[in-house]
Amino acid sequence: MPQSPASQALTSQERQWLSDLSELTHCNPFEPRRIELERAVLGADFVPDGGAAWSLNETTLHDERPNVLRINALAQQCLDRLGSQPERLAALGADDAARYDDLVTYALYYRHLAGARNAVLVAPSTDAASRKSLAKVWRALRDDRERLLAPIHPKVRATLTDTPHVFACLHQVRRAFTQIFDCLIGESGPAARLRAQVWQSIFTHDMHRYRRTLFRRMGDLSTLVTGPSGAGKELVARAVGLSQYRPFDPEGERLVSDASDKNACEPFVALNLSAMSPTLIESELFGHLRGAFTGAVADRAGWLDLCPPSGAVFLDEIGELDPAIQVKLLRVTQSRDFCRLGDSRPRRFEGKLIAATNRDLAAEMRQGAFREDLYYRLCSDRIVVPSLREQLDDRPEALGGLIRFLTRRVVGAAGDSDDCEAESLAHETETWIRAHLPADYAWPGNTRELEQCVRSVLVRSEYRPPESAAPRHREPWLDSAARCELTADELLNHYCRKVHAQQGGYEQAARLLGLDRRTVKTRVEAANTGRDD
Numbered sequence: 001m002p003q004s005p006a007s008q009a010l011t012s013q014e015r016q017w018l019s020d021l022s023e024l025t026h027c028n029p030f031e032p033r034r035i036e037l038e039r040a041v042l043g044a045d046f047v048p049d050g051g052a053a054w055s056l057n058e059t060t061l062h063d064e065r066p067n068v069l070r071i072n073a074l075a076q077q078c079l080d081r082l083g084s085q086p087e088r089l090a091a092l093g094a095d096d097a098a099r100y101d102d103l104v105t106y107a108l109y110y111r112h113l114a115g116a117r118n119a120v121l122v123a124p125s126t127d128a129a130s131r132k133s134l135a136k137v138w139r140a141l142r143d144d145r146e147r148l149l150a151p152i153h154p155k156v157r158a159t160l161t162d163t164p165h166v167f168a169c170l171h172q173v174r175r176a177f178t179q180i181f182d183c184l185i186g187e188s189g190p191a192a193r194l195r196a197q198v199w200q201s202i203f204t205h206d207m208h209r210y211r212r213t214l215f216r217r218m219g220d221l222s223t224l225v226t227g228p229s230g231a232g233k234e235l236v237a238r239a240v241g242l243s244q245y246r247p248f249d250p251e252g253e254r255l256v257s258d259a260s261d262k263n264a265c266e267p268f269v270a271l272n273l274s275a276m277s278p279t280l281i282e283s284e285l286f287g288h289l290r291g292a293f294t295g296a297v298a299d300r301a302g303w304l305d306l307c308p309p310s311g312a313v314f315l316d317e318i319g320e321l322d323p324a325i326q327v328k329l330l331r332v333t334q335s336r337d338f339c340r341l342g343d344s345r346p347r348r349f350e351g352k353l354i355a356a357t358n359r360d361l362a363a364e365m366r367q368g369a370f371r372e373d374l375y376y377r378l379c380s381d382r383i384v385v386p387s388l389r390e391q392l393d394d395r396p397e398a399l400g401g402l403i404r405f406l407t408r409r410v411v412g413a414a415g416d417s418d419d420c421e422a423e424s425l426a427h428e429t430e431t432w433i434r435a436h437l438p439a440d441y442a443w444p445g446n447t448r449e450l451e452q453c454v455r456s457v458l459v460r461s462e463y464r465p466p467e468s469a470a471p472r473h474r475e476p477w478l479d480s481a482a483r484c485e486l487t488a489d490e491l492l493n494h495y496c497r498k499v500h501a502q503q504g505g506y507e508q509a510a511r512l513l514g515l516d517r518r519t520v521k522t523r524v525e526a527a528n529t530g531r532d533d
């Protein structure tokens with residue numbers, strides 16, 4: 001068997017390039033580091049595309065980004081070159097073989113799993129037709145991988161990951177990417193950081209370790225999603241829940257524990273605790289035996305029972321949970337055990353628990369309204385969802401992108417004429433908002449409110465904000481200006497920021513202010529860094 005360090009099969013340049021590509025395949029695609037790795041892999045071929053991290057916009061789909069297309073082409077060239085020299089592959093040591101395997105995995109992901117046409121593969125419930133497509137993709141990927149790895153020395157090849165696990169991981173990556181990239185939209189810094197947090201909650205910060213061992217254990221960690229109402233907590237929970245690892249069974253050519261498994265429910269079940277009585281919550285979660293309470297006419301399995309190992313139960317508004325049920329839930333988070341109402345036989349919860357709240361759970365805990373031990377069980381993996389206001393403070397232009405996304409959803413854009421309809425509604429809504437709402441409007445209902453605003457403009461050509469949102473806070477810098485406490489520079493910085501927020505872009509603000517775009521940007525950034533209001 002060839003020894004790792006002695007292997008001369010790769011030149012040092014090739015080894016470095018493969019190492020960079022390997023890092024790229026294992027990094028969080030929503031962190032700025034991903035862009036740096038693209039730059040390292042592409043060298044002079046890298047094209048700056050303006051983004052600090054991947055985000056959805058109307059023109060670029062993730063697998064159509066120019067840098068991704070270039071990396072794909074380079075990966076294919078490298079595969080062709082090494083493939084035409086099997087004697088070099090036969091001489092690879094274990095470390096180099098692992099690097100080469102990452103190249104193969106990368107190329108096969110883009111060949112077989114990425115791309116809009118394969119969206120059917122990642123749908124949560126799998127019908128017969130999509131199972132057939134999945135089996136077809138599996139066979140193609142397996143055969144390609146076998147062929148590409150065949151020249152490697154058998155003993156070295158045995159150290160590489162087995163193909164079903166590779167396929168299961170790639171499928172999971174595809175599902176997670178779709179859930180995060182396509183559903184959690186927003187071009188601001190806080191929205192980008194949210195996507196990165198969600199990816200990390202699924203795969204942790206170390207994808208190597210995740211693929212080696214953690215993929216089996218993530219269900220043991222509960223996730224807590226916090227943030228204001230309507231900001232997208234359920235969307236985040238859904239993204240995490242639907243992106244859990246599902247092993248692949250090569251015999252049955254299917255992902256294990258899919259919705260067709262006996263007794264298993266859908267992989268993501270959401271319960272809104274604030275809308276249910278304590279008895280109903282217990283019965284829904286834990287299940288009950290016949291006669292356990294008035295109205296329990298038959299035995300019933302709870303969602304904790306029905307949830308498949310790769311699924312998730314989402315408890316919305318966890319802050320409202322009755323103290324007696326908190327105790328039972330604590331047991332589930334500690335030992336995964338629970339009993340049905342009226343039963344003493346312990347049962348096991350196999351899935352993942354995700355909870356959300358818009359309350360300050362730490363404060364509730366200090367006041368004794370929420371159990372401390374349960375709080376600490378839940379908060380090891382916490383995702384904080386930013387408010388819409390935070391997103392717009394960071395980047396006022398993000399409003400346009402969000403409106404376009406929501407109008408497409410409202411109009412249901414599917415073809416060219418629907419697209420035009422959505423575009424015109426988006427324009428109408430944005431114009432209305434900029435003309436009628438203050439630039440610093442608080443959006444107390446967050447993205448949900450923005451969606452309502454889109455609908456309202458569609459129906460009534462106007463939007464009436466809730467009364468509670470009407471009183472606006474007065475920006476402190478205006479008071480400082482009235483007291484003549486600001487320097488001319490500070491005054492101009494704040495004024496530029498206000499105009500920029502109202503106009504929604506640097507270009508427009510520069511026109512109105514009679515300044516050049518760069519000056520406006522510098523002054524807005526100076527006002528933001530000062531953060532004195």
Ligand SMILES: Nc1ncnc2c1ncn2[C@@H]1O[C@H](COP(=O)(O)OP(=O)(O)OP(=O)(O)O)[C@@H](O)[C@H]1O
Nearest residue numbers: 183184185228229230231232233234235358447448
């Ligand atoms: N980042 C986002 N991208 C796309 N849509 C979003 C985003 N955030 C929120 N939405 C949309 O806003 C609405 C409210 O989202 P969601 O129900 O997830 O909020 P929530 O924080 O769970 O609210 P609540 O606290 O009231 O339960 C949904 O229609 C959702 O699709």
